[in-house]
Amino acid sequence: MSTVIAIALTVALWLPLAMLYAWALQTLWGWYAVPIFGLPFLSYGAAMGVGLVVQFLTRGIPNYHSERPTGDKAWDFAGLVTRPIFVVGAGWVYLQLWPLP
Numbered sequence: 331m332s333t334v335i336a337i338a339l340t341v342a343l344w345l346p347l348a349m350l351y352a353w354a355l356q357t358l359w360g361w362y363a364v365p366i367f368g369l370p371f372l373s374y375g376a377a378m379g380v381g382l383v384v385q386f387l388t389r390g391i392p393n394y395h396s397e398r399p400t401g402d403k404a405w406d407f408a409g410l411v412t413r414p415i416f417v418v419g420a421g422w423v424y425l426q427l428w429p430l431p
Contacts, residue, residue, distance in 0.1 A: 347410055351385075352378035354414035358421050365430050 356377035363369045372380065 348378055348382070350411070351381045351414050354418045355381050357418050361421055361425055362430075 352374055356372050356374055359369075359372040359377065364371055
């Protein structure tokens, strides 16, 4: 039964997490890649696709069936949620301290 719950939670949380990461990528892309390299603005859908490709190429498929304690998995999930928020926050602070020319 716990495997079914884990699969259901993964499916239910995948889209909101993918959307959060796409927002972070789109925001950082607009702040840095557009003005520095003159690249076009990245749409939300394109950011989602680029993020998925990068995740696939760099991380592969995570192993959620490990025998780690539940508390460790909770910290992993918390990291998944807070990481894009902290990265965008750090990017915003950087822009405030050292504005782009």
